[in-house]
Amino acid sequence: KAVRYLTLTELERIHDLDLSSSPALERTRDLFLFQCGTALRHSDLKKLKPDNITQNEAGEYLLRVLTAQDDDIIVLPLTTYALEVYIKYKGKQYDNGLLFPVISNQKYNDQLKEIGELAELAARAITDW
DSSP, rough: OOOOOEEEEEHHHHHHHOOTOOOHHHHHHHHHHHHHHOOOOOOHHTTTGGGEEEOOOTSSSEEEEOOHHHHHHEEOOOOOOHHHHHHHHHOOOOOOGOOOOOOOOOHHHHHHHHHHHTTTTOOOOOOOO
């Protein structure tokens, strides 16, 4: 399979979408941006708890997580998009003490497709090298 990716411009278009009239799409967009900034799989994202994010002495926010599929512990600083999402949802209560309100992977993918359409991201051909 050819690898597909978003350009920074396309990611910014998703970020800048006004989804205030659709809280479900706004939540999905937010979680997607967090994933883009952390490279977490959906299965890892939906297990995050508030204590997975800490702040170091320099004030930098760090994500520490044991990945579900690989059993690897990763520690990384939150990117601008990931930090923005974290701050937006920080301190709110979700099922089982989770960091974010998560939905099923199927529903998430359906909503991501809708967000892509709203951001006018056209399917583009990927050429083989």
